[in-house]
Amino acid sequence: MKINGPNQFNFNPYKKPYHKQMDVKQEMKNDQIEISNRAKQLQQEEKPSPQRAEKVERLKEVVASGEYEINYEKTAQKMLDFWRGK
Numbered sequence: 001m002k003i004n005g006p007n008q009f010n011f012n013p014y015k016k017p018y019h020k021q022m023d024v025k026q027e028m029k030n031d032q033i034e035i036s037n038r039a040k041q042l043q044q045e046e047k048p049s050p051q052r053a054e055k056v057e058r059l060k061e062v063v064a065s066g067e068y069e070i071n072y073e074k075t076a077q078k079m080l081d082f083w084r085g086k
Contacts, residue, residue, distance in 0.1 A: 048056070062068045 059068070
């Protein structure tokens, strides 16, 4: 028995989805990121000032040597002020 009809040449129903998948893979692009000049300026501005860096270094040294003393009353008052919205 021989069947003749439309679309008899290269008829493979499994081949078509594979070609669609290959086309989608070829169209995919890599992710890219661009940082604006303004964002770069903001990053530069976030660097600490020399005075602040010096203060931080002094605090690190005092803490490392064990000489740093905590004022518990002042700390508690600041916490209360923060939570009260002052």
